Amino acid sequence: MTGRFITLEGGEGTGKSTQIKRLAKALEAKSVKVLATREPGGSPGAEQIRKLMVEGEPGRWDAITETLLAYAARADHVSRTIGPALLEGSWVISDRFNDSTFAYQGAGRGVDRETIRRIDSAVLDDFQPDLTLILDLDVSIGLSRANGRPGSENRFEKFGGDFHEKLRQAFLDIAKRNPDRCRVIDASGSEDQVAEAIFAAVSRRFDL
Numbered sequence: 001m002t003g004r005f006i007t008l009e010g011g012e013g014t015g016k017s018t019q020i021k022r023l024a025k026a027l028e029a030k031s032v033k034v035l036a037t038r039e040p041g042g043s044p045g046a047e048q049i050r051k052l053m054v055e056g057e058p059g060r061w062d063a064i065t066e067t068l069l070a071y072a073a074r075a076d077h078v079s080r081t082i083g084p085a086l087l088e089g090s091w092v093i094s095d096r097f098n099d100s101t102f103a104y105q106g107a108g109r110g111v112d113r114e115t116i117r118r119i120d121s122a123v124l125d126d127f128q129p130d131l132t133l134i135l136d137l138d139v140s141i142g143l144s145r146a147n148g149r150p151g152s153e154n155r156f157e158k159f160g161g162d163f164h165e166k167l168r169q170a171f172l173d174i175a176k177r178n179p180d181r182c183r184v185i186d187a188s189g190s191e192d193q194v195a196e197a198i199f200a201a202v203s204r205r206f207d208l
Contacts, residue, residue, distance in 0.1 A: 003033075003086040004206060007097040008198075009174075010135035011167045012157050013142030014187045015194060016095045019135065022195040023202065024093055030208055035085045038095035039073065043080040046073035058158050063109035067116060070101045071123045078127065097129055099174050104156065107170030108163050128181065131205045133198055134171045135187040139164045142187075 006023075008016040017038075024034040040050035053061070053069050061069065074097070085092050098120055105111045139161060146157050175182040183201045187194055202208065 003088070003090045003092060004131070005082065005086060005129045006091065006093045006202065007099070007129040007132045008093070008095055008135060009097070009099045009103075009132055009171055010187065011137065011139065011142050011164055011171070013145035014135035014137045015145070015191070016135055018191060019194055019198055020093050020095055022191070023198055026195070026199050027091060027093075027202075033088075033090045035081070035090045035092045036095075037077070037081055037092060039077060039097055039100065040070060041073065042077040042082070042094065045076040045080070049073035049076075054155055056155050058155055060155065063105055063111045064115075066109065067101060067105040067111050067119065070105065071119050074098065074101075075123050078124065094129075097132075098124065099132060099134075099171065102174060103167050103170035107166045107173075108159070130181075131202065132174075132178070132182045133201060134175050134182055134184045135194070136168065136172065136184050137187040139168055 008020055008023075010016055020036050024036050027034050039046070040053050041047045049069055049072055053066065053073070082092050082094070101120070102113065102116055106113050106116050143157065143161070143164060172184065175184045183205075185194060185197050185201065189197075
């Protein structure tokens with residue numbers, strides 16, 4: 001039996017990492033084998049590329065270089081982590097996937113959507129998540145949460161508020177473009193409320 005591939009998307013500080021842990025625990029309680037992973041990263045090679053992408057100052061890379069780095073990491077992630085786990089029957093939950101590139105490097109940094117689509121097609125060969133949960137939150141609240149985290153490494157948090165508002169709108173646009181795959185989750189509630197909304201969406205999608 002092949003597994004299921006679920007992604008959590010959203011801007012900075014929306015609580016994806018916390019909610020992935022909650023979702024994994026809830027699925028494991030249903031006797032589902034779960035692998036939690038992240039992007040950029042998720043495999044040894046991709047984790048090395050992650051350091052290039054998320055550390056340093058905002059201007060470290062131009063937008064197209066950043067896009068190519070993201071897909072180099074993603075190719076390794078799918079080949080070495082996601083693909084094998086799905087074939088073994090595990091459910092894979094990833095903190096970000098290709099929607100983040102369309103949002104961050106596309107809407108946020110101005111890379112043409114068609115350019116990203118062509119790279120995406122070449123690298124992923126139309127491989128997509130079974131379900132994408134987009135955590136939506138007011139930008140100022142998300143950035144406040146993100147900046148309050150200890151040891152934050154993410155250079156994207158240093159981009160201005162206009163950049164992050166573009167990200168929020170881009171993720172909402174992705175949800176509208178892909179209504180069968182995407183569900184928007186209000187991330188402004190308590191951790192428990194958000195976890196309940198996420199598990200309800202997963203349960204409906206997969207008849208748990």
